[in-house]
Amino acid sequence: MSEADATGGFGGAARGDASLSGNPALVGQEAVRLEGVHKSFGVLEILRGIDLSVAPHEVICLIGASGSGKSTLLRCVNLLEPVNRGRILLWGQDVTAPGVDENAVRRHIGIVFQSFNLFPHMTVLRNITLGPIRVLGVPRDQAEEAGRALLVRFGLSDKRDDYPDRLSGGQQQRVAIVRALAMRPGIMLLDEVTSALDPELVSEVLGVIRELADAGMTMLIATHEMGFARDIADRVCFLDEGVILEQGPPRQVFTAPVNSRTQQFLRRIVDAGRL
Amino acid sequence: MSEADATGGFGGAARGDASLSGNPALVGQEAVRLEGVHKSFGVLEILRGIDLSVAPHEVICLIGASGSGKSTLLRCVNLLEPVNRGRILLWGQDVTAPGVDENAVRRHIGIVFQSFNLFPHMTVLRNITLGPIRVLGVPRDQAEEAGRALLVRFGLSDKRDDYPDRLSGGQQQRVAIVRALAMRPGIMLLDEVTSALDPELVSEVLGVIRELADAGMTMLIATHEMGFARDIADRVCFLDEGVILEQGPPRQVFTAPVNSRTQQFLRRIVDAGRL
Amino acid sequence: MPVRGSRGGTYLDQQTLVAAGAPAPGSFEGNGRGSHLLGGQRAAAVSTVSTVVFIGGVIALFVFAPGAAAVRHTFFNPQQMKQAFLGDPSKGLYSVGKGLILNIEMFLIAEVLILFFALVIAVLRQLRNPVLFPFRMLAVVYTDVFRGVPLIIVIYGIGFGAPALYIRGVSTQSDFVYGIVALVLSYSAYVAEVYRAGINSVHQSQVAAARSLGLSQWKSLRFVVLPQAVRTVIPPLLNDFISLQKDTALVSTLGAVIEANRAAQIDSSTLFVYSSYTVAALLFLCLTIPLARFTDRLIARDVSRRMAGGATVR
Amino acid sequence: MPVRGSRGGTYLDQQTLVAAGAPAPGSFEGNGRGSHLLGGQRAAAVSTVSTVVFIGGVIALFVFAPGAAAVRHTFFNPQQMKQAFLGDPSKGLYSVGKGLILNIEMFLIAEVLILFFALVIAVLRQLRNPVLFPFRMLAVVYTDVFRGVPLIIVIYGIGFGAPALYIRGVSTQSDFVYGIVALVLSYSAYVAEVYRAGINSVHQSQVAAARSLGLSQWKSLRFVVLPQAVRTVIPPLLNDFISLQKDTALVSTLGAVIEANRAAQIDSSTLFVYSSYTVAALLFLCLTIPLARFTDRLIARDVSRRMAGGATVR
């Protein structure tokens, strides 16, 4: 991925960005705060009271068994699923209250879906410039220039004019990441964002995430890759049966879990040689 | 996944199965053999002469960068993509020759797609019994009983009557595996089959694959998880720019690669702490 | 070139991937362009009132306009509507109600044949096997011709043409049969195209999954593609059902089939009022509206079953 | 209970997941039921011959049947076809060709209005916001009523009804205008349903992705859902285009609009042959077939661009 070097790193200039520090009242406030969030599909209760507060810059990894509700939680945060009970606050503002402009909220949140959900009728470049052009009102040429630079960064420059159905799994996943990044959100929700990537790319993405965090982005990452979580997370949250059973810095959770269910989950992983 | 224990292991009885040893002429013959396989999409040449021979029982892991052609290779093997040049032989029979009954070939090969491709208009149970009922002619009640048992084995018994769109990523992936297994194929092609699974499930699937291999199944697995490849593979093949650059037992490929490109690929992985 | 907007920094500044920090307080409040534009009760009131006003206005037009009485007399004459429905042989009036039975008969027979025949054509058109090319061409020519030629001409062609040929078996059928043949020929072309749209809407990866199980081309179509295809195209299929139901009326041009509309036409030209047409129209509505409601429920059930328990994003 | 088949073991034997080992030699050979049923040249010959026989048979019917000469004289009289196309005022013959211009005019104006109006209705029907319920109901009622009522009755209703109301501006329009209004009212109901099918065929996850970028409900529809929806439903949309083109003929019932079919009708009843109808039919075909070929190419291009360079699984 040698093209990447040409465009330089990610963070830098954004650190100490005016838009963040320009609002003194908010400095030090949580970027995301979930209070007793409940979510059911029909009779099936998936989230049973999630409390979580995420500081700006913080990188949180959600781990837990398949079907434990990680994806659902992320979808709730950017209001794609309405919660049944509880509140979600972004930078101190309750976004689950009536009268909130969902579109304004989502403009500040990027999400990478587990199944990518690329737009099949658009080329890769149009996929990633749609948001900037139609939502942020960026002129097309600027959006495309920015988009092209991002594609280079992710080793996709030769796929710019291809349609998503012609891409490999890992290529699609990277396009999905770029699409979210192109909106330059304040918060990113990443759902299994390395599942289709080869190890080289995983470490590349790991680097990107570090830079973004340094630049002030807040991230919520659902992942099954414990090594990845250990490397990237400021805090790991273990989700089980709809509640956060245990949370803490990765070293603590992975090496000295207090909850017995967490211990069991991790023991099996270690036994299988997967951590 | 305690339900699993109730149904017992996988292999056992199948070992030394009559259908395998009943054909003396074929014993010792390769299960899969690729000879100079070329595949292009338009002007883009993806596979540039793949030679590979896989013995019965053998588990081969294909590794390589995203976009290197792993998925394409698997799709070629069960004739979903016609090859441009070269031959593919299954149990010594050329299946790329004209006059071959594709359906008969595919009946003997199971594939789990990277993007799952479940049938959205059918419940989970109907997804996995479609093949046995309509292709093998198994009576519905028998197929369903077998299907239910498999679902239990993969921790999905409560999702039996759900539609795929309502499942989590990992649940969908397991249904896709079960759908392929339900056909009881002689060869399995697995494309990133653990990407959406949590570590517990990964080691579970690992166990299943071991049992299947013991029972005589031949497997070709495309994967990005080097740990998984190391644990499961009899042989690892490193795919790069459309050719197999290096192959051998995992221990050899991972610890003492000869090819410089392989060395580079692995070094980066090791540097990133991903092996 | 700085882009104006609520964000700090220029968009093109590559170094600044994270331009947005915390948005200003209150910036998520509905700004009048979101989906909460109309909040709660007031909005409900607005939309109810506007609907009532619209419908009321239409009705008022027929009640208060200068010529309204004459229009009512001609189109909505209860006495003559009853007469038209029942018919009155002594005055040479035909029964619209009895005619409707014929419409329904023709519709049902034709529809079954169309659904089958159109499927065959649609499938022929999907064939990619080069050796079957002539069949594909035949299917293409068929749809082009029979969509292009007005139904009435097909009906004339079959109904007047076939008897004129004096071929045993072909030339001695009843108008009812000729009519159905013409309807099937014409509508199969349309319905085949609807099927085709449905088939095209199913993603290739579904076919790949089906074929990979060893299902033959036909079985993949039968069990995987068509069920999804048909679900998608239920509304336009229903369009064609309804059109067919109405076009059964055209068979009356052959003379012997006095269906509801022909009966209405005779009555109206005898009595010089259009009320009999109103009766026919109302009767047709009584057939089509329940059908529409039924398929709507079908679609809704299908969607809710398959989609998220809360397929909630609008 | 052992299942008969080529596999060893019974299917239900849970222990035996791997039932198939190596299949017998030669077992992949085409067995007559696969897609290679018809192999190579022989198959091509079969399908070509059968097509030629079929088409030839149809033609032969019109050439050799006992009454064929009379039929040819009535339907395919070149002299009178020419006369019908050009018209001949001295014999009271109208020009079918000139009439066609009127059809095309009405079609184009109506189509633009329909495409827009139908979209509005389809979108109203998709609204899930409870406060907008009355609008949704209105849209449902609208489609039900205007699909249910035969077009000819809508044309009568508008064309005869509006003038009868004696309202300034409403009652003094030309038949041409009334005709177009009636066409738009009726066809919008159909086309709205076609749109709806297209919209439903787009997976919820696409909407989720669009909304997650901050696109409003309308913009998601505009940029993500509709482009995919319309691609899917091009064939049934074209169905409706073609029907509309033909149904412009019905406007002639209002009297003042002598379009191609009415001209043909007049000519045919003057000359007592149906050749003028044949002319009208051929002219309509000349309009619709290029349209069909054009959209076919559109679909094919779209599919090949998006799908696999070798979307090869059949």
Place this chain on the structure above:
Amino acid sequence: SHASIARDVYKIGSLTVATDSPAYEPWFSNNTPSNGKGYESAVAYAIAKQLGFSKSQVKWTVEPFDASFAPGPKKFDFDINEISYTEERATVVSFSASYYDVQQALIAMRNSRIVKHHTPADLRTYVFGDQIGSTSLAFINTELRPTQQPSVFNTLNDAKSALQDGRIQALVADTPTAQYISSSEIPKSVLVGQFPSTGEHYGLLFAKNDPLVACVNKAIATLKANGSLAKFQKEYLGIYTSVPTIKP
């Protein structure tokens, strides 16, 4: 009263006369109403002349039969289209006095059984057909009452085709039309006979309570009195004394 007529007409300065298209022989000639040939065309011009309109002031317009009785303003002064007077119809539109007294007649193919056998009981056994909206159809249904439902066609031409192809056995039309069909239109067809008068007559059709009716009635009376109508009938419709009468 010419001044008032000039004011009351549909288009000032001209007399707008409607008929359907096609305009059938022998009521019109060559489907061209404006040529003054054919009975109805001649009558229309004669009436126009009585009202004070010159030949060039008579404007013809096409009005489908179905549209002629629509409510609302008429786009013509009167419609002349072989329209029979009935009491029910007269509640919606106004009719002039009779300009032709109608008798229905029976047409069949020469070799048909009906040519010889047409007692009232026989007549009930045949398959009849007719044009929609015609009083001939009503005549079949109310007077002949065949056991098999008569076929009903959009145009008289369709009915003629059906007769020719043997899909119907007999056609009923007013005597002049029937005469024309059997003599000039359908080879090998014959006029079997005409039925006794039922008092049916053709009238010009006007908008309800049109003030013109009175003037036109006066004109028709004049034309009757001075023998013009008889002359036109002789010229265009022929003389039917030779037509046998069928007793229904």
